[in-house]
Amino acid sequence: MAKGQVAITVERCKGCGFCVEFCPTHVLALSSAFNSKGYHPPHVVSGEKCSGCDLCGMYCPDFAIFGARHAR
Amino acid sequence: MSEAILDIPLDSTKTAINPVEPYLRMDRMPHIWCPGCGIGTTVNCFARALESSGLNLDKVAIVSGIGCTGRVAGYANLDSFHTTHGRAIPFATGLKLSNPELQVVVYSGDGDLFAIGGNHFIHAARRNMDIKVICVNNLTYAMTGGQTGPATPTEVISATSPYGVFEPSFNLVQLAEAAGASYVARWTTYHVKQLSRSMEEVLHKKGFCFIEVLSPCPTLYQRRNKMGDGLDAMKFYKEVSKVRHGAPTSECALTRAGEIVVGKFVDRDRPDYLELLNRQMTATLGDRYATPEVTCSEG
Amino acid sequence: MHADPNGVLTGVHFLDGDHACCEGTLAAGARFAAGYPITPSTEVVERFAWRIPTVGGIFIQMEDELAASIAIQGAVWGGAKAFTVTSGPGFSLMMEHIGYAAITETPCVFVNVQRGGPSTGLPTLPAQADMMQAKWGSHGDYSIIALCPNSPQECFDLTVTGFNLAEEFRVPVMMMLDECVGHMTEKVVIPEAGQIAITPRRFTYKSPAEFRLFEPREDLVPDMVKAGDGYRFHVTGLTHDERGYPSMNVETQDRLVRRMRDKLKPFANGRAVFEAENLDDAEVVVVSYGITSRVAQRATQMARAQGVRAGKFRIISAWPFPEQHIRELAGRVKAFVFPELNLGQMVHEVERCAAGRAKVISVPHAGGSVHKPEVILQAILEAAR
Known part of the structure; x- marks a missing residue:
């Protein structure tokens, strides 16, 4: 089971791709879908690899994503 | 610093709150910054530094000048001041001196702090005024359309240098050190953990502290110079940055495409302005010196 | 207090x-x-x-x-x-x-x-x-x-x-x-x-939750706060709404700019500070302020000695301009004489308020010294003719 997971606020995203690029375990990819502003937000492609490190959250310029570890 | 970790159960991520939200004015989101702009990333790091600092945030104030980074004050959930162009530092000086228990952060851009506000920067550093200056350096005047600024490297194209910039730029960290800053560091928006740690460090450091953060401006700096988007800038930072703590700042000048030296360059202890003031007055006036009580009372 | x-x-x-x-x-x-x-x-x-x-x-x-x-x-x-x-x-x-x-x-x-x-x-x-x-x-x-x-x-x-x-x-x-x-x-x-009476700062009594930084009271002036008290307020030089947040549209601009003007109306209408002398029978009023008022005082006395019914209106609060008083005087005097150490600035305000009902004579001086009382006297005598 994954150690953590990410939460994405799709409507805040401006599609910069920072979270996708710098996720150490490659959990994310940009979606082909649009949000209402016309940006492609990230979506989880390998959720089982998420460590909950929250690096995606630190990189996000739009406060649209964060990662968290599961309670043990 | 502590990592931002939420203990959340698996099924509640949709309702969980981003850990930075308490530090921001979420009622003002979305912010004005472009897709791929790095200012939001620096604010994200700042929010985390506020969290891990353990400070009473009612006693932290933020002051910005004008420009894209000048808008940061308006998004921080602190007592916040969006002042005039270039004058964030002297405003912060008055704020700090009138209410010394405040931790005063100046958050502004390279044009605001080093061109129109350059004189204030060097004098506040000289006085070792106890304020923390965070400069988001996007190498241009972005808000007004991408004109040449005091930190724009030579050879780039800008709105006001259509044939290429030929005037030399400032090396901001060298300038800060020479003027007397107690703390000088540089990071890029790629270095989120180090940046956040530096921000937390200055929130606990006395005296004039300076952090330069190199940040992408895809819309107005990079576009004209065919440097790609925000993500390309981030990859570029990752590729060319070298961490050299304690590097002589004279060796840290930025160029259009060359190495970016990052790290903490200066961390020294000098008495700050208020300490010097109190020392001098006590020495000369003795018991006659009345410790400043600047705030006025009500009714 | x-x-x-x-x-x-x-x-x-x-x-x-x-x-x-x-x-x-x-x-x-x-x-x-x-x-x-x-x-x-x-x-x-x-x-x-x-x-x-x-x-x-x-x-x-x-x-x-x-x-x-x-x-x-x-x-x-x-x-x-x-x-x-x-x-x-x-x-x-x-x-x-x-x-x-x-x-x-x-x-x-x-x-x-x-x-x-x-x-x-x-x-x-x-x-x-x-x-x-x-x-x-x-x-x-x-x-x-x-x-x-x-x-x-x-x-x-x-x-x-x-x-x-x-x-x-x-x-x-x-x-x-x-x-x-x-x-x-x-x-x-x-x-x-x-x-010595002191007007204390009007700090808000409201809690941070109910407080809005630029919400005016009845007198159109909002209450103050100071940093560090937990209000987490935002101050900006941009046009802003009552929360203090930037709001750059026609309605907010109109409301803010008009309120900033209107909040001073009570001062302009009735609380203007000035010094008046011999206005009851005056045919010529010498308007002045600052150092020039001391020279004008002499000239006014000299005019009285020569039989001209000269009065004095010394402006103390120059802005907002004490227009009520000048308007009222304009209805019953022949002329205003206005010496100032410039080539004619506040005199335009007197002209505006007199609106043609009384003559307005500027006595300019480019600065560097003060007027000679005789120069002002000359203007008073001319005004009285």
């Missing part, structure tokens, strides 16, 4: 206008000043720098007037009563921050000891040529209060008044001295602290 005795140098003194102004700031409760040296105004902060360490406050000499004029506003939002002092060229540099004080409704005081201009002009010699600049010098529509003392005693008294008005209306207040008044030494009586 009364003045804090710490700052009040009660007694009879022999002071120049600049020093008396400084004592006024201390009596008024100013505990923070930022300045930059410029003749003929520096003595105000020189004395403040000398006095304040034993009173309990801070003077900082900034790197320029831009810095000084915004440092005081930082201090005000930190909870201080604060002021800066300058003259012509420095006043020009401060214009941007007069606008900032206006739109952020920051109560503060700017002392301008006027000298001859434009530019470096006459650093050591008097003029009254910054009067329009005081009102209109920063861009945009905004309102300020300007006071014009004509003696060291008034430099003290009106400086206290100026601070009080700044708190009451939350506007920048301009103390419009001139080189002569600033450097003239006379008797100054400073009363006991208990006899």
Whole structure:
């Protein structure tokens, strides 16, 4: 089971791709879908690899994503 | 610093709150910054530094000048001041001196702090005024359309240098050190953990502290110079940055495409302005010196 | 509330206008000043720098007037009563921050000891040529209060008044001295602290949850807060809504700019400060302010001695302009004579208010000295013909 997971606020995203690029375990990819502003937000492609490190959250310029570890 | 970790159960991520939200004015989101702009990333790091600092945030104030980074004050959930162009530092000086228990952060851009506000920067550093200056350096005047600024490297194209910039730029960290800053560091928006740690460090450091953060401006700096988007800038930072703590700042000048030296360059202890003031007055006036009580009372 | 005795140098003194102004700031409760040296105004902060360490406050000499004029506003939002002092060229540099004080409704005081201009002009010699600049010098529509003392005693008294008005209306207040008044030494009586009325800052009683930074009270003036008290407020020079958040649209602009003007109406209509003499039977009214009023006084007496029914209207609060009074006078006098140390500035306001109902005669002087009483007398005699 994954150690953590990410939460994405799709409507805040401006599609910069920072979270996708710098996720150490490659959990994310940009979606082909649009949000209402016309940006492609990230979506989880390998959720089982998420460590909950929250690096995606630190990189996000739009406060649209964060990662968290599961309670043990 | 502590990592931002939420203990959340698996099924509640949709309702969980981003850990930075308490530090921001979420009622003002979305912010004005472009897709791929790095200012939001620096604010994200700042929010985390506020969290891990353990400070009473009612006693932290933020002051910005004008420009894209000048808008940061308006998004921080602190007592916040969006002042005039270039004058964030002297405003912060008055704020700090009138209410010394405040931790005063100046958050502004390279044009605001080093061109129109350059004189204030060097004098506040000289006085070792106890304020923390965070400069988001996007190498241009972005808000007004991408004109040449005091930190724009030579050879780039800008709105006001259509044939290429030929005037030399400032090396901001060298300038800060020479003027007397107690703390000088540089990071890029790629270095989120180090940046956040530096921000937390200055929130606990006395005296004039300076952090330069190199940040992408895809819309107005990079576009004209065919440097790609925000993500390309981030990859570029990752590729060319070298961490050299304690590097002589004279060796840290930025160029259009060359190495970016990052790290903490200066961390020294000098008495700050208020300490010097109190020392001098006590020495000369003795018991006659009345410790400043600047705030006025009500009714 | 009364003045804090710490700052009040009660007694009879022999002071120049600049020093008396400084004592006024201390009596008024100013505990923070930022300045930059410029003749003929520096003595105000020189004395403040000398006095304040034993009173309990801070003077900082900034790197320029831009810095000084915004440092005081930082201090005000930190909870201080604060002021800066300058003259012509420095006043020009401060214009941007007069606008900032206006739109952020920051109560503060700017002392301008006027000298001859434009530019470096006459650093050591008097003029009254910054009067329009005081009102209109920063861009945009905004309102300020300007006071014009004509003696060291008034430099003290009106400086206290100026601070009080700044708190009451939350506007920048301009103390419009001139080189002569600033450097003239006379008797100054400073009363006991208990006899000096002080307008306290109106800090909000609301909790952070219910407080809105620019929500006006009935008098159109919002309550103040200071940093560090948990209100987490936002101040901006952008057009803002009542929360203090930027809101750049026609409606917000209209509401904000009109309120900033309207909040001063009660002052303009009924609380204007002036000095009148012999107006009951006057056929010619000599209007004046500052140092020129002392020369005009002589000319008015000379005219009376020659049988002209001359009266005196000395403007003390120049902005908002005391238009009610001038309008009323215009309906019953033959002419206004208006000497000033400029080529005609405040006289335009008199012309506007007289609206053709009385003659308006300007007695200009380019500055560097004061009028000769005979020149003003000549104008009075001409006006009476």
